[in-house]
Amino acid sequence: MSAGAAGAEAAGGRAASAEVTLLGVRHHGPGSARAVAAALAALQPDAVLIEGPPEADGLVAAAAEKEMVPPVALLAHVADDPARAAFWPFAEFSPEWVALRHALDAGVPVRFIDLPAAQSLALGPRGARDDGPPADGDGTVTGGGDTSGRDGASEEGEGSGVPGGTSGPAPVDPIAELAAAAGHLDPESWWEDAVEHRTPDGDPLAPFAALAEAMAALREHHPAERRDLVREAAMRQQVRAARRAGHRRIAVVCGAWHVPALAAMPTVAHDRALLAELPKKLKVELTWVPWTHRRLSQHTGYGAGIDSPGWYHHLFTSPEQPVARWMTKVAELLRAEDHPVSSAHVIEAVRLADTLAAVRGRPLPGLTETLDAVRAVMCDGSDVALALVHRRLVVGDALGEVPDSVPAVPLQRDLTRLQRTLRLKPEAEPRDLVLDLRKDLDGERSRLLHRLRLLGLHWGRPSRDGVNSTGTFRETWQLCWEPEFSVRLVEAGQWGTTVRSAATGKAVADAANAELTALTALAEQCLLADLPDALPEVMRALADRAALDTDAGHLAAALPALVRTLRYGDVRATDTSALTAVAHGLAERLSLALPAACTGLDADGATARRAELDAVHQAIALLGGDTAERWAGALAALAAREPHGGPATGVPGLLRGRAVRLLLDDGRLDAEEAGRRLGLVLSTASEPADAGGWVEGFVSGGGALLLHDPTLLGLLDAWLCGVPADAFTDLLPVLRRTFSSLETGVRHTIGSRVAAGPLTAPAGGSAPSAPLDEERADATTEVLALLLGVQVPQPRIPRQTDRRATA
Numbered sequence: 080m081s082a083g084a085a086g087a088e089a090a091g092g093r094a095a096s097a098e099v100t101l102l103g104v105r106h107h108g109p110g111s112a113r114a115v116a117a118a119l120a121a122l123q124p125d126a127v128l129i130e131g132p133p134e135a136d137g138l139v140a141a142a143a144e145k146e147m148v149p150p151v152a153l154l155a156h157v158a159d160d161p162a163r164a165a166f167w168p169f170a171e172f173s174p175e176w177v178a179l180r181h182a183l184d185a186g187v188p189v190r191f192i193d194l195p196a197a198q199s200l201a202l203g204p205r206g207a208r209d210d211g212p213p214a215d216g217d218g219t220v221t222g223g224g225d226t227s228g229r230d231g232a233s234e235e236g237e238g239s240g241v242p243g244g245t246s247g248p249a250p251v252d253p254i255a256e257l258a259a260a261a262g263h264l265d266p267e268s269w270w271e272d273a274v275e276h277r278t279p280d281g282d283p284l285a286p287f288a289a290l291a292e293a294m295a296a297l298r299e300h301h302p303a304e305r306r307d308l309v310r311e312a313a314m315r316q317q318v319r320a321a322r323r324a325g326h327r328r329i330a331v332v333c334g335a336w337h338v339p340a341l342a343a344m345p346t347v348a349h350d351r352a353l354l355a356e357l358p359k360k361l362k363v364e365l366t367w368v369p370w371t372h373r374r375l376s377q378h379t380g381y382g383a384g385i386d387s388p389g390w391y392h393h394l395f396t397s398p399e400q401p402v403a404r405w406m407t408k409v410a411e412l413l414r415a416e417d418h419p420v421s422s423a424h425v426i427e428a429v430r431l432a433d434t435l436a437a438v439r440g441r442p443l444p445g446l447t448e449t450l451d452a453v454r455a456v457m458c459d460g461s462d463v464a465l466a467l468v469h470r471r472l473v474v475g476d477a478l479g480e481v482p483d484s485v486p487a488v489p490l491q492r493d494l495t496r497l498q499r500t501l502r503l504k505p506e507a508e509p510r511d512l513v514l515d516l517r518k519d520l521d522g523e524r525s526r527l528l529h530r531l532r533l534l535g536l537h538w539g540r541p542s543r544d545g546v547n548s549t550g551t552f553r554e555t556w557q558l559c560w561e562p563e564f565s566v567r568l569v570e571a572g573q574w575g576t577t578v579r580s581a582a583t584g585k586a587v588a589d590a591a592n593a594e595l596t597a598l599t600a601l602a603e604q605c606l607l608a609d610l611p612d613a614l615p616e617v618m619r620a621l622a623d624r625a626a627l628d629t630d631a632g633h634l635a636a637a638l639p640a641l642v643r644t645l646r647y648g649d650v651r652a653t654d655t656s657a658l659t660a661v662a663h664g665l666a667e668r669l670s671l672a673l674p675a676a677c678t679g680l681d682a683d684g685a686t687a688r689r690a691e692l693d694a695v696h697q698a699i700a701l702l703g704g705d706t707a708e709r710w711a712g713a714l715a716a717l718a719a720r721e722p723h724g725g726p727a728t729g730v731p732g733l734l735r736g737r738a739v740r741l742l743l744d745d746g747r748l749d750a751e752e753a754g755r756r757l758g759l760v761l762s763t764a765s766e767p768a769d770a771g772g773w774v775e776g777f778v779s780g781g782g783a784l785l786l787h788d789p790t791l792l793g794l795l796d797a798w799l800c801g802v803p804a805d806a807f808t809d810l811l812p813v814l815r816r817t818f819s820s821l822e823t824g825v826r827h828t829i830g831s832r833v834a835a836g837p838l839t840a841p842a843g844g845s846a847p848s849a850p851l852d853e854e855r856a857d858a859t860t861e862v863l864a865l866l867l868g869v870q871v872p873q874p875r876i877p878r879q880t881d882r883r884a885t886a
Contacts, residue, residue, distance in 0.1 A: 097322045100124070101342060103290050103335030104174035105254075107375060107385050109395035110275035115174040115332060117283040119181045126326035127182040128317060129175050130333040131167055131191035132199075134365050138485070139191075141367055142176075143183040146482035149176055150370040150388075154565055155196035158362040161569035163200050166562070168370045170388060172395035178332040192317035192331070194310045197360035251301040253336060257293055267386070271445045275394060287338075295339040303340065309357065311340040312350035319347070367485045368565035371507040372475035389475030390446050402444050403429050409453050409468055418464060420457050428456040446473065478507035478560060489576035491568045497527055497578060505560035511542060514554040525554055529608035530582035534571040536564050579610070586613035590620040598624055599637040602658065622661050631669065631676035635691035638665045642698035666699050666706045670713040674720055677730045682772075685731040689776060692734065696741050711747050714738040718756070732760065732769040736776030753777075757795070767806040771813040778817055796833055 102118055104111035119127070135153050149171045156164035169176040182189035193199075258269035274286070303311070314337065321329050331341065372388040385391060390405075397404045406425045413420045432444035432452040441448070450465065450473070458464035487495075498505065501524050503512075514521035528539035539556040574584030586605055590613075593601060598621040605614045625637070641662045677688055699710045718738040720730040739756055742748040760773045774795065799814075818826060 097327050097329060099318060099322075099329045099331060100284070101291065101338045102174070102178075102287050102330060102332045103294065103338035104332060105270070105274065105335065106175065107168075107170055107173050107388065107391065108270075108275055109172040109391045111174045112172050112177045112395055113398070114274075114283065114286050116177050116181065118287065119178060119330060121283045122328060122330055123185075124326075124328040124330035125187050126321050126324075126329045127178050127187060127189045128192045128314075128321060128329060128331045128333075129178055129189065130193050130314070130337070131175065132193055132196035132365065133191050133317065134196050134363060135167075135191050136189075138365060138367060139179060139183065139189055141482055141485050142179050144482045144484065146480060147367070148480040149173075150372060150375065150477060151367050151479040151481055152370040152562065153365060154368045154569075155200065155363050155365045156566065156569050157200055158364050161566065161572065163361075164566045164569070165196060165200060166368075166370075168375060170370075170372070170375060170392065172391050175332055178330070188326070190317065190321065192314045192333075194313045194357075195360065196365065197363045198357045200363060201358040201361045251297070253294065253297050253301075256297055256301075268441070268445055268447065272441055272443075275391070276443045276445070290335050291338040291342065294335050295342075298336075298339050303336075307336070307340075309353050311337055312353040314341055315344055315350050316347075316354070318344075364486075366487060367481045368562060369479040369481055369505070369560075370562050371479070372477045373507060374562050376474045387446055387473045389472050389477070392475065392477070393472075402432055402449060405449055405472075406432075406453070406457075408472060409457060412468060412471055413457055413464065416464075416467060418457070424457050428452040431456060476507040478505065488569055488572045490572045490578065490581055491565070493577040494531075494568065501527060503527070503558070505538070506558065507560055509557055509559040512539065512556045512558050514556070516552045516554065521554075525607070526609045527578065528556060529604060530578050530610070533582045533604055533608055533610075534567065534574070534578075534585055536567045536571065538564060582608055583610050583613040586610055587616045590617045593620070593624075595621070595624040595633045596636045596640075599640040603640055603643070618658065618661060622664075625661060625665055625668075631672045632688075632691065634665055634669050634672070635695050638662065638669060639694045639698040641665065642701050645702075662702060663704075663706055666695075666702055667709065669695060670706075670709040673713045674716045674730070677717055677734045678720065680731055680734075682731075685733045685772070689733055689737050692737055692741075700745075711742065711745065714742050715747075718742065732772035732774075733776040736760070736773035736778075738776075740777045767803070768813070771817075775813055775817040778821070792829065792832065 100118070100122055102115055104115060132153065132155055134155065138153070141147055149169055151169055153167040153169075154164060155167075156162075169179075179189060252266065254270050255266040258264075258266040261269055261273075263269035274290075314331075314333065318329065318331060318341065333341065372392065375385060375388040393405055393408070394401055403425075406428045409428075410420045410422075410425050428449075429452075432448045435448040435451055436442070436444040439448070444452075450468070453468055454460060454462070454465045458468075483495075497503075501520065503524060512524070514525050516522050516525060531538055538560055539558050542555040542557045571581050571585065574588070575581035586601060586608075590598060590601060598617065602614065602617050602621055605617055621641075625634070641658060645658050645662055673692075677685075677692075680688060696710070696714075699707055715738070717730055718735050720735070739748065739753055743750070743753045757773075757777065760770050818829075821829075
């Protein structure tokens with residue numbers, strides 16, 4: 080049995096007269112796709128067999144619908160375990176897609192003949208790579224649920240090992256072997272020259288015969304591993320079934336690596352023995368899902384065996400003058416990004432690419448030559464601009480579409496409906512979306528995106544550049560649709576049949592085992608996503624955790640998010656009353672536990688506790704009421720717990736100083752009392768390190784206090800001058816950290832006042848004021864009136880006239 084016209088198996092009768100033509104291809108190869116189209120047009124087969132899962136036979140008719148736009152993929156998943164899934168991608172330039180469309184257009188039967196997905200997904204993980212070389216000679220994904228991307232799934236898949244462990248031949252890259260035999264160091268360049276740039280001429284079956292001969296020679300030196308043998312046995316069984324069905328001209332489109340095994344058929348008993356070793360079939364479900372060019376690229380972790388799907392798509396769709404047309408696309412892209420590119424640049428880039436190809440001995444410019452020309456001529460040698468070309472054109476972000484008639488889980492159908500209603504079209508290219516939550520449409524969009532995030536489907540991510548807070552009317556998202564979301568939707572189907580019900584079920588399930596901090600974040604998510612049915616369950620779990628959790632750190636981490644949700648819940652018109660009791664309860668417990676939780680901390684622990692202290696103080700200020708009074712009492716108790724007898728017996732100076740500053744800022748402590756405490760802590764009786772920490776906690780966050788109260792600045796200056804030299808060296812990092820946190824202007828003014836001379840406070844406790852220069856003050860009147868938008872007052876009578884009149 081040859082690649083061009085495979086002889087029939089000696090079975091006698093009508094089947095023996097069937098002619099089987101094997102068309103070995105590289106998956107996702109434009110040259111292979113053109114060759115397959117030419118061969119099928121010449122052969123006019125009455126049946127087309129394609130490498131792929133047989134369970135998808137019932138889905139092939141959807142490929143003929145005009146709404147089906149590649150790239151798309153067949154998705155197979157285990158019915159009761161959706162996470163075990165595999166993809167079979169098809170691009171417009173995939174030979175299998177060309178064969179599928181040819182059969183549908185010609186009205187002839189088309190079948191998938193690979194190992195059933197029900198068995199490939201039942202096999203163990205492929206992580207041990209026990210299966211040797213890429214079955215198709217190209218490292219692409221074509222079937223079998225392989226996590227490595229070599230044989231049939233994306234990284235979402237569950238893998239497909241083979242009974243028999245890790246024994247078997249060493250891995251081999253057939254294309255690399257053939258390129259090396261031809262004297263080429265770059266396998267991809269050799270394959271482009273030999274196959275992808277070819278246009279069918281002469282005998283349309285000649286390329287397949289040559290490739291089959293090369294693969295047969297390779298398999299003599301590199302025998303197939305066990306998994307390939309099992310798959311090939313399944314394919315041969317399907318070929319036999321097509322013969323028994325009475326088909327006379329059968330075309331088989333498969334990976335070139337398999338052609339020698341399908342050409343020399345062993346006995347039926349041999350194949351049945353191989354297939355008998357497979358595990359029991361699982362119950363699987365299949366459908367079509369959109370795919371992207373980016374997911375066909377191995378750069379994203381999904382190894383489809385092609386680095387440049389966008390380039391391959393261009394080669395397939397632009398057979399005439401591909402380089403010139405490519406350079407035109409590059410110029411359009413760069414112009415859209417404000418790069419100065421003219422028609423002269425395009426002409427010169429085409430000439431340079433042709434020259435490079437001639438110098439390098441290539442029949443036509445390949446991707447390497449075109450990119451070198453683009454970098455030199457259009458990008459002025461810039462790799463930044465070239466990276467844009469690579470991302471947008473060489474790889475590309477084309478997103479396929481599937482018709483509504485394709486089977487889908489109810490959750491997918493509900494999401495599709497919402498996307499249309501809310502005018503949110505899935506796109507592979509990232510784009511920003513700014514929402515005004517006061518508008519009904521934007522509010523619904525926000526709720527949808529938050530619900531999907533609860534389900535682990537991050538179609539929208541909060542933008543770093545935008546404001547995304549529950550306290551504003553504005554949200555900024557970055558939207559980017561990924562093909563793997565189809566699997567996530569299948570997985571999320573266990574929680575509900577609509578996006579809202581699924582998000583509710585997932586939130587309730589997560590609340591059952593979440594920690595206190597995670598529960599407060601979950602409650603906030605439920606409000607953002609508007610899930611009133613989930614919120615009571617989450618709040619019940621939150622109340623239970625809060626009542627049992629005695630860790631002050633957990634309470635301090637949970638309260639701010641909870642209060643923020645309470646404070647700003649009205650922005651989204653949601654009911655936050657259920658959170659009030661829990662928030663006040665947390666605040667009460669924190670007020671009681673705070674002093675003890677701040678005792679005996681080291682430097683790192685004190686720094687972490689200080690951040691929690693600030694966050695809790697802001698949160699309780701928003702709560703107000705009696706809670707704020709109790710919190711003030713806790714701060715006062717914290718400020719008074721000095722470390723008599725050693726650091727382990729009291730609160731670190733950093734936290735005591737911070738407590739005093741918070742009380743001072745709230746008006747619960749006057750400046751005179753704050754100065755008295757500063758004087759005590761800076762006395763010679765205190766350890767310099769503890770005093771430095773106290774100053775850091777007191778001063779950081781706003782140094783203008785020292786400018787308005789010279790007494791405090793004088794005390795601080797006198798203490799610094801009196802610190803012993805050996806202690807000052809240890810204290811210097813704390814002082815630098817403290818004063819570097821101050822505003823630049825405040826820091827410079829403090830330095831100027833210290834350099835001016837001794838700092839003494841006036842008897843009244845405030846800085847002496849210079850006499851008012853009324854004439855200079857009057858000169859600002861017109862400017863101030865203009866800034867304030869008021870009428871300019873009448874000019875004042877000169878003061879000398881006043882004096883004369885008085886006299």
